[in-house]
Amino acid sequence: MKMKIANNVAPCRKEQRPLSFDATAIMKEKSKNAARSRREKENSEFLELAKLLPLPSAITSQLDKASVIRLTTSYLKMRQVFPDGLGDAWGAAPPPPQPRELSIRELGSHLLQTLDGFIFVVAPDGKIMYISETASVHLGLSQVELTGNSIYEYIHQADHEEMSAVLSLQHPHSYLGHQYPSLGYPVGGTWGPTVDVECERAFFIRMKCVLAKRNAGLTTSGYKVIHCSGYLRARRFGEATAPLGLIAVGHSLPPSAVTELKLHSNMFMFRASLDMRLIFLDAR
Template sequence: MTSSIDRDDSSIFDGLMEEDEKDKAKRVSRNKSEKKRRDQFNVLIKELGTMLPGNTRKMDKSTILQKSIDFLRKHKEIAAQSESSEIRQDWKPPFLSNEEFTQLMLEALDGFFLAIMTDGNIIYVSESVTSLLEHLPSDLVDQNLLNFLPLGEHSEVYKALSTQ
């Protein structure tokens, strides 16, 4: 009788060992899949970080995602604003795009275009600012206009900005 009990115990033990091996194989497979997913995510985050304007320092993942969201929001706002303020076609030659016409007008006027929020935050700067102020547009965007003005002018400019 002991031999049949030993066989039963042995087969139960073998069955438990097989289940442990299956569980281990599942866990190893799941870990590989998770690592592959994390590695792919990290590659995409790194690529996204290289596409952000003004990327001069190493940023963590959450900073890259936040800056990407901010950039896309601004891009969406600017696109919506530019659609609503398209240049009338009779003002420009038909062979020029709106962007080319705007750039030529700014160069002819020896000026630049600056879009700011009521709090003074700069949201857009035309490329022509570089030749006039020796600043890249990407250096000025997300800065406050008051940072570039003498202290004595802050209150007057702030008052003008906040007047609706």
Template sequence: MSGTTKRRSSEKRKEKSRDAARNRRSQEAEIFSQLCNALPVPSNVQAQLDKSSVMRIAISHLKLAKIIEKANDEDEKTDHLWMKALEGFVIILSSDVDIIFVSESVAKYLGISQIDLIGQSLLEFLHPCDHDEIVDLLSHKTTNKKKSLFLRMKCTLTTKGRSVNLKSASYKVIRLSGEFKEFEMEETSDENKENNSQQYYIAVGEPIPHPSDIEIPLDGNTFLSKHNMDMTFTYCDERIEKLIGYDSENLEKESIYNYHHALDSENLEKCYKQLFSKGQVMTERYRFLARNGGYVWVITQATIIYNNRTHRPESVVCVHYVLSGVEEKNLILAGFQKEIKEDSMLKFFKPSTEDVFQPKSEINQEEMDMYMAPGMTNSMMADTAIDLTHLAPNAGDACIPLALPFAASPEPTTDENVKKAEDLFPSFKKEPDSFIACRGQDKPKSTGTTPVMSPGQPSPPTPEDYLTPFDPNDMDFMNTFFTDALPSNNNDTLEVRNIIFSLILG
């Protein structure tokens, strides 16, 4: 009897325990059902949530409600359409690297739904090499300071638009840019206010488009460039000539590092390090040096292209967005700008020797007559005619003195006096016979035939055209001037002076 009684009492206790557990489960399910219905998620999504997902989303929703409440107290009003206008998604991270909120548009860029991300740790969706970077960023309290970084997040979308399992997902570079906000989660005393405050990182995630996904044709203020792995140009779009002034062909084998403003070198160095470590990068606005001086503001998106067979980096493709026109046009910031500036100045100011000493051009018959002496023909001048306007002085030529010693009084001209004058002044040679007629002497005999003058052709100049009228007053003035200018006690100088004076008077 005793054994049967004990058995019955044990079964009753088990039955009561099962009933109590059933009641607890039913109550728990009812609570979770009510909690799920209170969540701001679509009804079709609610049916797919398990208890852990409901708890995860509910906790994140409570934290988000506190953030929104504090943000409204600061009078930060936003339009409900601003999130749709973003070319990315909004994300809020806690100091523990938990995702408090992410917008629905994240599925468009990563292929992961909003429900699967909210309340999860961001580290579960990041590349292992980027964990330290995001933890270091969120561990420092820097309120109201803007920070940006590049992270490789898991993406389940393929190039063909299909979706794969999360375990087979690849990584996509996302640029997070935002600022830190600090909120007090509960009303506490001033002593505990610092310990109760919570810091959040509110950012916008922007994917960097692959060059193959960029729509063609590009905007008028955008140009493409291709580089080797050392960032030397191998190709550049022709639009750069219109925007910045460079010839695309002249940029080949030139390094892009030479065309950055020196003040932007530090920021660009960090960007290029991110490029070679993560595969993609988008710079902040920086100054790109213009061809003729000055600079333009540019934002660059760079992507590493991998070989399909070896899967090794092969080249870098950059998309440059020009944000402004050329500023500080007269400012020279690099050596190549100075050289180009000097070359452009030479186009307007050529050396004078290029204009003066030009090749001799052919002249017509009328111009030739002006160079010929009376009685000479074209055949006679063919070998001796010199165009003095195109004759350059040569080194070692004799110098002709400008102050000529003239005689105080005329003396008869003799062969001995003429020879003495030629020895002292080699530049004074005997006058050619063809010009003796200019001084009134007999005209030399012509050996050639007299050319026949055609009607209407101007007559050649006569010897009388070369005569200069003589004024006695000029003679007295010249005599007085040269007598005072030269020493009179030198007999040789006085004798030569008289010879030259007699030659001039004929």
């Protein structure tokens, strides 16, 4: 007599034995050790990366990871604006020195010590690629805090349009200055000979100032008027031209309490009415 097996009977399965307490603890410990090892390697890499930044070791040793990434990105962008820095491009034969370049290199190391202002470089999108530490004297904001952030975060809302025009090649008062062969890469990815051009820029903007009132000078609602002068560098390749960045020097306006001002040989004095009609003009 044949026996029929019911269709609703499920096949037997071998029960899985639960892991013992010791095995679970070992797996957790291994996972914890692996995570600790990854963190240590990551911290070590960030520490080495911070050492490569062109900043004093006293500053780089205190940077968090986000700041290291922000400053490194800004430095790499600067390599596009100045591909050879203060020396020669990596792996390239040194070109014959130009008289203008020699004078710039000679004066560059002493510029910040004698300049009553600060130097800054701004990318076309408004990111501050570089700003000298002397900005803290005029604005109370540190070099590390400003570098890599957007300049629009630190200028008055009413000056945003002016800043955008300065960073554009279609500036109404743009003047084409020096042109010279470039050692940098084409911006648009098209290979071929490139030429760097410089367009002069001069403008006033209101920048955020956090200095104490007695040291801030002329400020209004936490903003300080800065006179900026410099040039917009652009790279021309073929028929296209793309901006690389604005290189400028910022000066604070002299306080209104100044009654005497020393006139240098390249300066003269004049007085004008509110409708800009000259009342007095120095004989110089």
